[in-house]
Amino acid sequence: MNEGYNEVLRSIGSSDPTPGGGSVAALSLAHAHSLAMMVARLTEGKDKWAEGHDKSKQMVCWSQIMFLPGSISRYGRLCTSNNLENC
Numbered sequence: 001m002n003e004g005y006n007e008v009l010r011s012i013g014s015s016d017p018t019p020g021g022g023s024v025a026a027l028s029l030a031h032a033h034s035l036a037m038m039v040a041r042l043t044e045g046k047d048k049w050a051e052g053h054d055k056s057k058q059m060v061c062w063s064q065i066m067f068l069p070g071s072i073s074r075y076g077r078l079c080t081s082n083n084l085e086n087c
Contacts, residue, residue, distance in 0.1 A: 009070055 040056035043049040
């Protein structure tokens with residue numbers, strides 16, 4: 001793991017109120033998503049998994065739409081505009 005990731009883990013384990021459960025849940029979801037995308041991409045093009053090619057392509061396409069660059073910054077601006085401090 002790189003130092004940036006280790007810093008995130010140290011922050012989670014600190015006595016500071018943030019990052020809290022929501023941030024940890026989001027990080028867990030991001031890990032699950034990444035693993036699902038890995039499996040989808042490994043499935044594509046393999047004859048053994050021909051039945052799953054269409055579904056894996058759909059998953060990758062959906063992922064690219066849902067996780068477009070900038071979605072995090074848009075969420076941050078939304079929190080700021082609604083005065084949500086620990087968003």
